[in-house]
Amino acid sequence: MALTMLAPVFKVEREESRCIKCGVCVQQCANEVHHLDNGWMWTNDEECVACQRCVSLCPAQALAIKEYPLSFRVNSHWTPATIREIYAQADSGGVLLAGMGNPRSYKSYFDHLLLNASQVTNPSIDPLREPMELNTSLGNKTGSSELSEKPLISLRLPIMFSAMSFGSVSLNVHKSLSRAAYAMGTLWNTGEGGLHPDLFSYKDNAVVQVASGRFGVHPAYLENSAVIEIKIGQGAKPGIGGHLPGAKVSEEVARTRMIPAWSDAISPAPHHDIYSIEDLAQLIETLKVATGYKKPIAVKVAAVHNISAIASGVVRAGADILAIDGFRGATGAAPMRIRDHVGIPIEIALAQVDSRLRDEGIRQQVSLVAAGGIRNSADVVKAIALGADAVYIATAALIALGCHLCQMCFTGKCNWGIATTRPDLSRRLNPEVGAKRAQNLLQAWEHEIKEIMGAMGINAIDSLRGNRLMLRGIGLGPEELKILGVKAAGEEG
Amino acid sequence: MVRLKEGEVRIPSGCAIAGILNQKGTCFSGDRIISCIASMRQRSNGLGGGFAAYGIYPQYEKQYALHLYYDHEKARSESETLLNRNFKICYAEPIPVRKNSRVGEAPLAWRYFADPREERLQEQGMDEEEFMVGMVMQINSGIAGAFIASSGHNMGAFKGMAYPEDIGDYFRLDEYRAYLWTAHGRFPTNTPGWWGGAHPFTLLDWSVVHNGEISSYGSNRRFLEMFGYRCSLQTDTEVIAYIFDFLMRREGLGLDDTVKIIAATFWEDMGDRKLAWLRHRYSSLLLNGPFSIIVATGNGMAAVNDRIKLRPLVAACKDDFLYISSEEAAIRKVEPVLDKLWSPSGGEPVIGLIDNKVGLLEPKLNGVFIRSA
Helix, strand or coil: CCCCCCCCCEEEEECCCCCCCCCHHHHHCCCCCEEEECCEEEECHHHCCCCCHHHHHCCCCCEEEEECCCCCCCCCCCCHHHHHHHHHHHHHCCCCEECCCCCCCCCCHHHHEEECCCCCCCCCCCCCCCCCECCEEEECCCCCCCCCCCCEEEECCCEEECCCCECCECHHHHHHHHHHHHHHCCCEECHHHCCCHHHHHHHHHEEEEECCCCCCCCHHHHHCCCEEEEECCCCCCCCCCEEECHHHCCHHHHHHHCCCCCCCEEECCCCCCCCCHHHHHHHHHHHHHHCCCCCCEEEEEECCCCHHHHHHHHHHCCCCEEEEECCCCCCCCEEHHHHHHCCCCHHHHHHHHHHHHHHCCCHHHCEEEEECCCCCHHHHHHHHHHCCCEEEECHHHHHHHCCCCCCCHHHCCCCCCCCCCCHHHHCCCCHHHHHHHHHHHHHHHHHHHHHHHHHHCCCEHHHCCCCHHHEEECCCCHHHHHHHCCEECCCCC | CCCCCECCECCCEEEEEEEEEECCCCCEECHHHHHHHHCCHHHCCCCCEEEEEECCCHHHCCCEEEEEEECCHHHHHHHHHHHHHHEEEEEEEECCCCCCCCCCCCCEEEEEEEEECHHHHHHHCCCHHHHHHHHHHHHHHHCCCEEEEECCECEEEEEECCCHHHHHHHCCHHHCEECEEEEEEEEECCCCCCHHHCCCEEECCEEEEEEECCCCHHHHHHHHHCCCCCCCCCCHHHHHHHHHHHHHHHCCCCHHHHHHHHCCCCHHHCCCHHHHHHHHHCHHHCCCCCEEEEEEECCEEEEEECCCCCCCCEEEEECCEEEEECCHHHHHHHCCCCCEEECCCCCCCEEEECCCCCCCCCCCCCCCCCECC
8 A cells, every 4th residue: 555644534443342253344345444354353444434334234233433533633724624635635636526415514594594383363284184285386387378388297295306317326226216206296306317218117207307418318318207407507516517437337327328338427517509598598498399398397507606697597598497406415426625615505595596586577487496405394394485396305315215424425335325336236225115215204204394384374385485474584694684585583574 | 662553563463354245236324234343342352443335435436536544734745746646636525534432543534536647647558457556555655654545436445443333433334325345353463553554455446354364475475576566564464455456457367266266276176277277377376374354346245264264254145135254143133034144165255246237356257156145
């Protein structure tokens, strides 16, 4: 091993008295942390990513992963992570890569918003006794009669699975999420890696993406969908393209993406046929024509500083659904500096865009989907009250499938069988179990949202949408309250 | 202590509502509606009461009848300057009142019978109704101390901060004859601070009396604001009036469709494609939370409950009369023996129309809804 100044980040602790030397940890760790040589167990801590796979599977509960004992003198400016990053760059001369979403301690606006409930003057509604409607339809709502209605997609609940491409995640992830979406009457999203033929039967629940690499885009792909989504940007890496390393491009990934196997799949930063808003309008129209005006066309953009002007342009360009991905949105791989420093929070972007589209009188032409860091049902309710029609979740869905947020997706060595295309690893995710777990998560959130709405005295999600009076800000300054369009806790109205 | 006026703060209220209509268009005195609403005194707390009366100004049928409240003479002179610039005023007078000790400090109340000036309409490029709506909004939000209580044809609203029967007495409603009366007794949870906050709320010929709290207020209001409505009073009732105005006058929908938007059919029962489209298109106008309302206009009234009936509402018929009320007892008080009495289901409207009168309140589909009697 070459000289490195990097100390391990994690330390594997094995309780010798418990360990039965069964070797499960050795088999399970794709990072080759655990070794069993002639009855002697040893670990290579440097490779550990704290994915907790060995800990979860150890039959003797002999393992624990801890942070490596502090090895640097305390310094609040030059933190251990900062120092390690410099060592890594001095070693490699490269851009730092990162997986999943922005982990830094920026303010979470969701955590500064509180919900309302009914008392006395207005009865709360018991969701066990009364109907409670989460039904949501997405698309352009300006059709002037039932005969000229524009294509709409109906969801049983306003939560969809966000884009994750086959290649960045395993086929079993797609199988799990597509089945869960079907069972729950919602949509899943192919991401930009095409639609595997095994999943054509879930077409009525599929959002198919058309991204800058145009991977896997062909007429049957466009037809086999509920919604077509043009991906302009992604919250984890606004302004940046994608790079699926050749090592993840297996034969099956290659066939689905329509590219040679084991070659790098590069998505350019911009679409090379979209250098301006009118070019986007042309692509939207092209896709509508190609599918006979039967499907809503979505456009997904990352939340950046001028998001409201961008949103207005996208709506005027003909998008039926606008998905906005906030800076907490995750990815399989992004340059760390981009992931951690570019973009704005979804709460802010959503509030801004909803208000702008209303001011311009074009809110009815489009459905707003909020994405990027939605963690639980309360976040969903807050997003809808701020103005979203529905939300996308991805990180939460992967956690339901077993992801432990080690943030090392880009290595392709995901021990949970999620962010990998290695057959030996991906088969660890049983799609039947995965589908059930993802479905359970949606069901649990559905119940919670109904409880929250019932407490507010609302029995249809329609009456929560954009209803910012159901929110109060806590610990927010006047500027932030103004942008969010909410009153401070204690203000009446 | 600085007391916020209604409009500066949102005030939830409980209430009593009542409506009496003669289907033949025969006019009758205000005594009956006063007696009806007075019997539900316990549902009010003396901080708001009011009436809408249709058919009271036959001699000025063609003109807009404007009821204005002024806090002071300055508000009156400012408003009258504006009115004179925009209208030909046929007749103006203070609204006659009978002072009583149960009605506290009252604003000056005036009425004007007026036609919009043709040249102003042309300048603004608006039809009469748009112009009137603009004037109402301009005075209510632009002139301090002035408030338009009603602005329709051959109708008027009389309201204030007292028990409804005392307001009725104050405005001498026993001396008026109308073919349609609605009434409201209010139980606000805060002091409204002024008379403008009382019900009914009106716009053009529309009047709304309402019992309930609309938990969808934030959604409804933000939707209406996209179409130029300014909710200056911050009351649920104002929002309801604007929803009716928007859907029926501006969007040209029938009453039946309008009712199916504010008290939408549940998705699980949705069989009709048109109803589904209405719900998609106007989902933000669904009224959520408990309510019973009576909406009246020149040719009739409609009453409807929220779709899971969280507030009381009963209806009854006797000969040519249709009665609607929060409580059966209030109807029995004025009409002990009835032909028919029923409690409408949530979201099921009761519609009473005046024979041979054309107006906004016209179902455009047939056979779906109950007509009175």
